[in-house]
Amino acid sequence: MTAPQPPAAGVEALYEDADLLVLCKPAGLLCVPGRGPDKQDCLSARAQQRWPGALIVHRLDQATSGLVLMARHIEAQRRLSHAFAERQVHKRYQAVVQGLLGTVGGDWSEIDLPIAADWERRPLRVIDPVQGKPSRTRWRVLAQDTAAQTTRVELEPVTGRTHQLRVHLAALGHPILGDALYADARTQALAPRLLLHAAELRFAHPAHGGACAFAAPAGF
Structure with missing residues (x-):
């Protein structure tokens, strides 16, 4: 494996080879360009400055930090996109939520609630x-802060709906700290950003099929 590279325009590459990139997106940065000239700075644009031809495979919400996988060419993008569609890419997140949820060291639990767009x-x-x-x-408790009345959870999305983790935790009555969309004003004010981080990625390499696993600690 190639040694970790220094940040490229504020984006850290944990790994790169001829087929893929594993980047660590900072919170507040779009994955792809948005509408309008003020939304053109994004992870894909920054990556393409250093790795011309780099292609997006999946996305994180703008407010979410953490691991993002990109392809170096169209065939790698096709294979990795297929792996995501077939749920062959395993992702884990960490979040800090309002309130004391569950028991530290307990088993995995599951939220099974259908999500729709609010048109x-x-x-x-x-x-x-x-x-x-x-x-x-799927979720489990990693730690609790009884003084602050918050819980750190590990999350594993089985499906990949838009805002799924944020919506599911809010539906449990434990919104993520700093969530400007699904938390009340008090919970939003408890953190300067959304405390949600894509911490782990595991998948088969698109060229040779070997197991790939990457982790990036949360900065909160």
Whole structure:
């Protein structure tokens, strides 16, 4: 494996080879360009400055930090996109949520609540048992702060709906700290950013099929 590279325009490369890149996206940076000239700075644009032809495979919310996988060429993108679609890429996140949730060291639990777009309040999503798409999240407690009344959780999305982790935790009554979309004003104010981080990625290499595993600690 290639040694970790220094940041490229504020983006850290944990790994690179001829087929893929593993980058660590900072919170607040878009994955792809948005609408308008003020939303052109993004992870893909910064990556392409250093690795021409780099292609997005999946995305994180702008407010979420952590590991993002990119392809170096179209065939790698095709294979990695297929792996994501077939749920062959395993992702784990860490978050800090409001309130004391579960028991430290307990078993994995699962949230199974269907998610739909809230068309009147886009880009928000809602739990909708009629129109919602099946959505599943596994979670377990890593630590609790009884003084602050917060819980650090590890999350494993089984499905990949937009805002899934944020919506599911809010539906449990434990929104993520700093969440400007799904938390009340008090919970938003408890952190300067959304405390959600993509901490682990595991997948088969698109060229040779070997096991790849990467981790990046949360900065909160």
